[in-house]
Amino acid sequence: MVRLYNLHPFGSQQVVPCQWEPEQVCCGGSDALFVAAGCKVEAFAVQGEELCRQRCAFSTLGRVLRMAYSEAEVLLLKLESDPIHGESVDHHPQETSNPLKEAEGVSNETSQLESEDFVICLKPMELIGEKCEQSGISVKLESTGLEDEKVKYLRVRHLLYRRFAPDISSYVLSDNIKLHSLQLLPIHQSGFHPDENDLSPKKEMPNLFCFFSLPHVGYLYMVVKSVELMSVYWYPEKSQQAVLTPQFLHVITSSRKDASVRSGTPHVAEAAWNLYLVNTTAPVQLYKEMVDYSNSYKTVKTESCLHLLSEAHLLVRAALMDGSQLEPAEKAELLEAFKESCGHLGDCYSRLTTEQSHLALPYYKMSGLSLAEVLARVDWTEESESQKYERGLVFYINHSLYENLDEELSKELAAKVAQIFHMAEPKQLPHVLSSPSMKNIDPLTALHYLRKLDSCGVSPVLVTLTKAAVALKMGDLDMYRNEMKSHSEMKLVYGFILEPRLLIQQWKGQIVPTELAIDLKETQPGLLVASVLGLQKNDKIGIVETDSFFKVLCGKDEDAVPQLLIDFWEAQLVACLPNVVLEELFFKLISQYVWRLSERRCPDTVPLRTAEDLINACSHYGLVNPWVHVLTTSDSLADKNYTDDLLKLQSLICSPSLDVASIIPFLEPLSEDTVAGLSTHALCHTRLQEYEQCIDTLLERCPEAVIAYANQELKEDHWILWWKKLLPELCQRVKSGGERSHLHLSLLKETLSVIAVGLDLRDFLNVLPEDGAAAFFLPYLLFCSRKKSLT
Structure with a gap:
């Protein structure tokens, strides 16, 4: 009887009686065992009532060399159809070249190169993809049930060639480079068909591994999407056979002859050989045993506890990865064990002084434990x-x-x-x-x-702000004020940048202003705006979060915009933050200015900056042309806040950074019947070089501003509009008379004075209306004539 010691994953052993000496062994799924000896193969049951009973035996045509079991104003080559004559279809599973064939090729090639005086040793070689064809091994595709017409369109694509050869410096025997194990290991992923009406389970194979083993080393390749060497395993002793599973690598080594070991099994007449099977313990049971054993090291804080718990964790995780064979109850039990193991590992890393102490964080997170x-x-x-x-x-x-x-x-x-x-x-x-x-x-x-x-x-300022927050929470206002006065505003802004949560916190996905932020809104709104601006500039808070913060802080709903948020938007423009989209900021500010002007609404708090402050501090607020002030002064009923909002709006429209055409839809609430609407629409038309339309509007609504408008805007290429547009319009209105005839006459005289200065006598005569009275234009004609004689 063979006894097992310290093989922790294994729970018991079974004896399988064989008629012949076992040469090759292969597992058939989870309930069968195939044993090959010479040309004979026996199949045994290893589960259920027929435990270790022979199911059947059969003969082969030749000696079994390799045996594997699988379900399918596989071959380890890839078959493809020829894309010229047929559709390009990949035939899976895939295959690399046969290692046994390679070993034989190496042996034959070596024997041919050997002579009486020299032994030529080939070097180890790894070829991937099309380079495999350089191996010298030819592969011929023969018809095995396919139609002859289809076979000629198929071709073989090589994926991997691996040649094993001894290292000449180590003088190892040739036995050490012989391949003895080859295995394909598919990793399936269970799921369901994408069709909602078809709920039948399906299996996908995202990974297919190919494992080669030599006496002292094993190689693991991934061969699905690309061929890649994943791992190399070195064995401490010479191996006889190796099997890779999703959980473990099992290696049979040579672990020695001992005359004192005697078989304790009864003699079976039909069997001359015994094959020993080892049954594994259930993962959860084994996990619990390992955790219990690790508790003996828990109090002394050694890494032995960590080592045991790490193995237990890996055991459970590996079982979960192969979850396609698990029942729901088993999977739930494994998940619970997995979380528990993460908690144990978190405890270990949290109390041991190791270089990996930071791993306490991810393990505690995976455990699902709260703080x-x-x-x-x-x-x-x-x-x-x-x-x-x-x-x-x-x-x-x-x-x-x-x-x-x-x-x-x-x-x-x-x-x-x-x-x-x-x-x-x-x-x-x-x-x-x-x-x-x-x-x-x-x-x-x-x-x-x-x-x-x-x-x-x-940082002293950080400590000061934290003390101030605590004092405010206690209701000690004297201590709070003293702490806030101990540093300049710039240093306080720096302190908030170091710890944004002194102002802004998140709770259950919602922005929550702190008590300190609420007090600053009432006592130092400028400091609050500057601090939030500093947070945004240093990527401590996003644009959406800042808008939500000010709305919640001021007790406004999503649609209402408090003045403090408008102050913040204006501060963003002044600061020229790189992560702020100017166009969006323009839209926000203009829409708010327009809404308040159209509704005659006053700000809910005093604005931090006036229009003059913004124009002087920020290039995005442009200088407003003088003719606009003529329009605004005509509204004697407007209050200070109204005129300040209007001046800010006009200044933004005059900004060189603004695309005027994009903001015209935002100005629709402002009617041209109001001074605000008239001035803003006139500014927009002027920025778009629609001067004739602006002249018509001003002559109709505010003729007092026409000459100032023309002097400012009708220059260079547009100076011709003085006599092409403005002069005819004024002449027509003077003739028509009316309440404003005296004003129109005054504007006409000013217009004629400007034209007479700029034109010579002949051009001046040409622009005069033909039905005009000569006596009226005589002074201007004399001026042009006198100007000509002087030149």
Whole structure:
């Protein structure tokens, strides 16, 4: 009887009686065993009631050399159809060249090259793809049931050629390079047909591995999409046979003759040989045994515990990867064991001082444990001030608090966390206290630890802001004001950039302003806007988040826009942030200015900057032309806020950065019957060089502004409009009379004065209307004539 010692994955052994000496062994699925000896093959049952009973025996035509079992103003070559004569179809499974054939080729080639005086050793070789044809081994495709007409369109594409040869420097025997194991290992993925009406399961084969084994080394290739060497396995002793499974690599080595070992099995008349089968233990059962065994190392904090738990974790994970054969209950049990193993590994990495201590974070995450549950697993000592906390635990807590966990720690656990960072990482304490998960911490406890940070090299302004936040939470306004006055506004902005959560937090996917942000909105809105702008400039908050922040802070719904958000948009334009799309920002501001002007709405708070401030500070706010001011001064009923919004809107329309045509739809709410609508539409038409339309509008609505408009806009190529457009229009209106005839007459005189200066006598005569009175135009004719004689 063969006895097994320290083979942990195995639970028991069975004896299979064979009539002949076993030479080749192959597993047939999970319930059959094939044993080959010479030209005979026996099949045995290895599960169920017929355990170790022979099912059948059959003979082969020749000696069995290799045996494998598989379901299918495979061959290891790829068959393809010829794309010229037929459709290009891949015939799977695929195949690389036969290793046994290669070994024979190496042997024959070597014998031919050997002579009496020299032995020529071939070098190891690996050829992939089309280079395989350089191996010298020819492959002929013969018809095996296919129609002869189709065979001639098929061709063989080589994927992999591997030749094994001894290293001449090691003087090894040729036996050490003989291939003894070849295996194809498909990894299936279970799923369902894409057709909703067909719920039958299907199997996909995303991975197909090819495994070669020599006496001292094994090679694993992936051969589905591309041929790639995945792993090389070195054996500590000479191997006889190797089998690769999704979970383990099983290697049979030579582990020795011993005369004292005697067989204890009864004599079977029909059988002269015994084959021993080893049954494996269920993964969950084996996992539990390994975890129980690891507990003996738990208290001494050694890496032996970590090693055992890592093997147990890999065992469960490997079983889950081959989940196509699992029942739902088995899979659920494995998943639970997997999460439990992740928790155990997280405990190990959190309490051991190793280079991989940071792995506590991913393992705790995979375990599904909450931060409070992890903290509950920590072994707290009575002498809390002298407690030593390993960096794995500190790393996990620190990163967890930086994430949006949506988990509030209790007052006691929050105090424990503050204590941990006070002892282990005092520089991180302001950041830890700013986490929304720490909102239940006692303010006095937080201040106690913060006041000890003065000599720890932490940013003073960050400590100050954290103290101010705690003081505000306590209701100590004197302490709060004193802390906020201890640094300049620029330094306070820098402190908020170091820790944005002092102003903005997220809870269950929603933006939540802090108490500090709410107070700054009332007392120092300029500092608040500058700080949020600094966060955006340093990629600490996105554009969408800032808009939501100001709306929530000001108690507005999604449709309403508070003045503080408009202040922030204006500050964005002034700062010229690189990650802000100017066009979108223009649209936001213009739509708000237009809405307030059309509805005669005042800002809900006093704007931080006036129109003059923005024009002087930002190139995106252009200078407004003087003729526009003539229009706006005619509205004597407009208040200060109204005129300031109008001036900001007009300034943006005059911006050199703005595409005027794109904003015309936003101006529709402004009617041209109002001063705001008239001025903005006239500005847009002017920017689009629609001067004649602007002249008509101004003559009709505000003729006082026509001459100022013409002096500003009708220059160079457009100067001709003075006599082509403006002069005829004014002459016509003077003749028509009406209430404004005196104003029109005054404008006509100013127009004639400008034209008379710019034109000579002949041109001036040509532009005068033919039905005009000579006496009226005589002074201007005399001026042109006198100007001509002077020149």
